[in-house]
Amino acid sequence: xxxxxxxxxxxxxxxxxxxxxxxxxxxxxxxxxxxxxxxxxxxxxxxxxxxxxxxxxxxxxxxxxxxxxxxxxxxxxxxxxxxxxxxxxxxxxxxxxxxxxxxxxxxxxxxxxxxxxxxxxxxxxxxxxxxxxxxxxxxxxxxxxxxxxxxxxxxxxxxxxxxxxxxxxxxxxxxxxxxxxxxxxxxxxxxxxxxxxxxxxxxxxxxxxxxxxxxxxxxxxxxxxxxxxxxxxxxxxxxxxxxxxxxxxxxxxxxxxxxxxx
Amino acid sequence: xxxxxxxxxxxxxxxxxxxxxxxxxxxxxxxxxxxxxxxxxxxxxxxxxxxxxxxxxxxxxxxxxxxxxxxxxxxxxxxxxxxxxxxxxxxxxxxxxxxxxxxxxxxxxxxxxxxxxxxxxxxxxxxxxxxxxxxxxxxxxxxxxxxxxxxxxxxxxxxxxxxxxxxxxxxxxxxxxxxxxxxxxxxxxxxxxxxxxxxxxxxxxxxxxxxxxxxxxxxxxxxxxxxxxxxxxxxxxxxxxxxxxxxxxxxxxxxxxxxx
Numbered sequence: 001x002x003x004x005x006x007x008x009x010x011x012x013x014x015x016x017x018x019x020x021x022x023x024x025x026x027x028x029x030x031x032x033x034x035x036x037x038x039x040x041x042x043x044x045x046x047x048x049x050x051x052x053x054x055x056x057x058x059x060x061x062x063x064x065x066x067x068x069x070x071x072x073x074x075x076x077x078x079x080x081x082x083x084x085x086x087x088x089x090x091x092x093x094x095x096x097x098x099x100x101x102x103x104x105x106x107x108x109x110x111x112x113x114x115x116x117x118x119x120x121x122x123x124x125x126x127x128x129x130x131x132x133x134x135x136x137x138x139x140x141x142x143x144x145x146x147x148x149x150x151x152x153x154x155x156x157x158x159x160x161x162x163x164x165x166x167x168x169x170x171x172x173x174x175x176x177x178x179x180x181x182x183x184x185x186x187x188x189x190x191x192x193x194x195x196x197x198x199x200x201x202x203x204x205x206x207x208x209x210x211x212x213x214x215x216x217x218x219x220x221x222x223x224x225x226x227x228x229x230x231x232x233x234x235x236x237x238x239x240x241x242x243x244x245x246x247x248x249x250x251x252x253x254x255x256x257x258x259x260x261x262x
Numbered sequence: 263x264x265x266x267x268x269x270x271x272x273x274x275x276x277x278x279x280x281x282x283x284x285x286x287x288x289x290x291x292x293x294x295x296x297x298x299x300x301x302x303x304x305x306x307x308x309x310x311x312x313x314x315x316x317x318x319x320x321x322x323x324x325x326x327x328x329x330x331x332x333x334x335x336x337x338x339x340x341x342x343x344x345x346x347x348x349x350x351x352x353x354x355x356x357x358x359x360x361x362x363x364x365x366x367x368x369x370x371x372x373x374x375x376x377x378x379x380x381x382x383x384x385x386x387x388x389x390x391x392x393x394x395x396x397x398x399x400x401x402x403x404x405x406x407x408x409x410x411x412x413x414x415x416x417x418x419x420x421x422x423x424x425x426x427x428x429x430x431x432x433x434x435x436x437x438x439x440x441x442x443x444x445x446x447x448x449x450x451x452x453x454x455x456x457x458x459x460x461x462x463x464x465x466x467x468x469x470x471x472x473x474x475x476x477x478x479x480x481x482x483x484x485x486x487x488x489x490x491x492x493x494x495x496x497x498x499x500x501x502x503x504x505x506x507x508x509x510x511x512x513x514x515x516x517x518x519x520x521x522x
Contacts (some may be wrong), residue, residue: 030438036458042320044453126397171288174295181302190306195313246461 005098006106013110030114031068032122038064039130053194059221060192062134065123066217067189073115077156078179081163082172094254101160101246112152140223147228150235151216153210156180157242164253167256188214208238271342271374278377289379296383300333303448318452326478327395331404332447334388335411335471340381342420343373343416347422350436359514365503369505373416400479407475410494414471418443427508434461439466465498
């Protein structure tokens with residue numbers, strides 16, 4: 001039975017999300033709008049040059065489609081989990097026969113899968129129409145899929161870890177804002193880290209956020225088996241570190257929760 | 263009439279300040295997080311300009327000016343008219359009843375019904391950026407242009423939220439359109455194609471909330487100031503018209519609410 005229940009949770013979450021089609025469509029269409037803005041910005045920058053730090057304009061925009069799709073697809077996990085922890089609603093979930101964090105992971109991954117596909121599709125259509133296709137070898141489809149799944153998992157573990165601090169900070173929305181913007185910039189979502197000044201690029205590349213956006217998207221626009229193997233090893237390493245941190249922090253934090261009936 | 267509504271704003275502000283002081287820690291955390299949030303955008307542009315120096319005649323100082331206008335206007339709109347992003351929710355859930363039964367202008371009262379603490383962080387950040395980007399003698403014009411920008415932001419939010427009168431649930435759509443306006447406003451108009459520029463000066467009036475005010479502050483042109491003034495007036499009138507037209511279709515949720 002073990003992990004099967006989490007598959008069922010994911011399946012239910014998947015179906016629930018389908019019930020809110022408009023919300024989903026509008027959210028993904030919004031990302032297409034952002035891609036449109038970024039295309040305009042980069043067309044200006046590429047007006048007098050063909051390549052910037054190894055990126056052609058086609059590579060640059062497809063890179064951004066990939067980073068936007070990964071980073072935005074899980075939604076507001078910190079807010080959702082943080083609010084449950086802060087308000088005490090978590091009590092209703094702790095007495096259920098499942099692991100609280102794994103429950104949210106299953107829910108989040110189901111939602112992310114749907115949103116990722118839609119966002120990538122809408123962003124891709126805008127890019128195809130305004131910029132053109134990316135040269136992509138179909139043999140690289142499954143390795144890229146694996147990298148994206150690991151990126152989403154790492155993204156989730158970081159958000160799950162941060163959300164527990166709602167117990168002390170009492171405001172999950174603020175934490176979501178800050179985390180989101182750190183991934184936007186230091187994770188390389190808005191700009192490839194190659195464009196950063198060297199010292200800042202080194203910092204960005206050594207932080208876990210870049211394994212959510214920068215490295216996966218760079219691999220997508222310029223695939224290389226060696227880079228792929230190094231990337232998945234590092235992604236798994238970071239995931240294990242944050243899973244361990246999450247387990248420890250949740251154990252300590254849950255001792256602070258007192259359930260007074262209901 | 264005007265005086266009584268101004269008094270109402272002052273009373274609401276007093277309540278909001280008292281609430282903020284009661285939950286001081288949350289107020290400080292939310293305000294500071296918005297300052298940090300905006301600072302990260304400045305970091306993004308700093309990295310960008312380190313690499314490219316100039317974007318279609320725009321420099322880093324112009325971008326700081328743009329953020330000074332955008333965040334301060336957004337902050338003012340959020341502090342005074344904090345409910346502007348919740349109108350669609352209020353309509354969809356039938357919670358407009360509360361405002362309909364009181365002897366004040368329904369739209370005005372709904373808008374000032376809440377104040378955002380995050381927006382206070384925007385006000386602080388906008389002022390800090392303004393001290394970097396502008397000279398002291400530019401501040402009267404800066405405040406005037408930000409006021410116009412805040413009116414446009416609020417009017418746009420009212421128009422898109424009024425979709426709820428027709429669509430039923432327009433929360434997501436109105437929110438995304440509103441965020442879209444802010445997103446476009448965060449970039450100089452000069453990077454966009456001519457067709458996009460027309461859209462950004464009409465349907466999604468991002469040009470009027472950031473680029474035009476910044477350009478007026480760096481090089482004042484009476485023609486563009488009058489265009490901005492005219493557009494502000496136009497969108498303000500449209501917002502009132504659309505809201506009250508939609509209100510005829512409003513159906514009460516018969517919800518009993520307690521406002522604390």
